Amino acid sequence: MQTRPHRRGARSRLAFAGVLAAIGLAASAAEGPSAPDFALASTSGSNYRLSEYRGEVVALVFWASWCGDCRRELERFERLRRTYGNVGFVVLGVNLDQEPARASALAGAAGIGFPILLDSAKDVSKTYRADDLPLIVLIDRHGEIRARHQALDEREERGLLVDLRDLIDE
Amino acid sequence: MKTAIIIFLAALAASMPALADEAAATAGPSDERSALDAEVQGLRREVVDLNRDLFMLEEDLLFPASTQVAVFVSMDVGTFFALDSVQLKVDDKEVSNYLYTDREQDALKRGGVQRLWLGNLKAGEHEVTAFFTGKGPHERDYKRGTTLKVEKGVGAKYVELKISDKVSQLQPEFVVRVWE
Numbered sequence: 001m002q003t004r005p006h007r008r009g010a011r012s013r014l015a016f017a018g019v020l021a022a023i024g025l026a027a028s029a030a031e032g033p034s035a036p037d038f039a040l041a042s043t044s045g046s047n048y049r050l051s052e053y054r055g056e057v058v059a060l061v062f063w064a065s066w067c068g069d070c071r072r073e074l075e076r077f078e079r080l081r082r083t084y085g086n087v088g089f090v091v092l093g094v095n096l097d098q099e100p101a102r103a104s105a106l107a108g109a110a111g112i113g114f115p116i117l118l119d120s121a122k123d124v125s126k127t128y129r130a131d132d133l134p135l136i137v138l139i140d141r142h143g144e145i146r147a148r149h150q151a152l153d154e155r156e157e158r159g160l161l162v163d164l165r166d167l168i169d170e
Numbered sequence: 171m172k173t174a175i176i177i178f179l180a181a182l183a184a185s186m187p188a189l190a191d192e193a194a195a196t197a198g199p200s201d202e203r204s205a206l207d208a209e210v211q212g213l214r215r216e217v218v219d220l221n222r223d224l225f226m227l228e229e230d231l232l233f234p235a236s237t238q239v240a241v242f243v244s245m246d247v248g249t250f251f252a253l254d255s256v257q258l259k260v261d262d263k264e265v266s267n268y269l270y271t272d273r274e275q276d277a278l279k280r281g282g283v284q285r286l287w288l289g290n291l292k293a294g295e296h297e298v299t300a301f302f303t304g305k306g307p308h309e310r311d312y313k314r315g316t317t318l319k320v321e322k323g324v325g326a327k328y329v330e331l332k333i334s335d336k337v338s339q340l341q342p343e344f345v346v347r348v349w350e
Contacts, residue, residue, distance in 0.1 A: 039268075039271065041254075047272075127321045
């Protein structure tokens with residue numbers, strides 16, 4: 001006799017869990033498109049594949065040596081990487097120059113410590129619609145694109161930091 | 171002081187049944203919760219099984235055994251060759267161009283086998299060509315190609331591209347073989 005309310009309770013909880021799961025699925029579906037995977041060679045000679053960073057928050061910084069605002073963004077993301085690197089934040093620079101030597105020279109001069117991937121064929125930048133540089137794409141731990149930013153002013157930088165901290169805390 | 175202690179002990183004794191009831195009351199929901207957890211775990215397992223069955227069904231539909239050809243990459247030791255990429259051509263048409271990350275190279279060196287390509291080919295003779303790019307002995311850029319004629323019959327065909335060390339010549343060796 002006493003098991004009935006328990007079973008009813010269990011059922012209602014299961015139903016509740018189901019509703020929660022459905023809401024969760026709907027919410028995750030609304031979070032953003034999944035980031036297309038790619039593999040690129042880097043200036044260091046190693047190859048990098050985006051999907052290997054699933055479980056970490058990734059910032060893709062699309063840039064080129066001829067883009068005036070790009071150097072500032074590279075330096076900004078180097079600072080962010082140093083601050084948040086040990087809590088699961090990864091930065092990958094995607095360079096669109098035809099000559100890899102230019103990318104290496106500029107990244108070296110700016111003291112960049114994150115990998116610079118070479119997209120001279122521009123396949124990845126086309127996939128991510130990097131028409132205007134710099135382009136910053138923030139990807140969450142589940143591999144979903146959560147934010148896109150162009151060159152940032154002070155106010156936008158604060159917005160980016162809020163986005164980034166939220167993603168790291170998730 | 172003594173009376174205060176006696177009163178405290180009496181109060182403690184009086185509260186014991188209430189505490190016991192409370193403990194019994196909390197044990198109920200926790201049992202229920204663990205039953206619910208077990209149910210959720212069971213459901214999750216079923217979803218995983220279902221997903222696996224769907225994946226296999228999809229593969230059977232998209233790549234029926236009569237036309238299925240799969241190409242795998244494996245590595246034995248790999249002391250004389252650091253793999254960078256493999257370009258695969260079937261009947262002179264590029265079907266895959268795969269870049270290997272450090273983790274993937276490491277996985278191959280530890281005995282992993284990668285399915286590089288899965289596709290459909292009609293029955294008859296086909297030419298499978300693979301170009302391996304990487305660093306050879308003394309960190310030199312190294313590119314080698316290897317070709318195999320494959321006779322596609324009724325059943326599925328599995329081709330293995332194996333990179334191994336030829337210790338006698340201190341060189342890497344690239345072998346293509348068909349699994350029977």
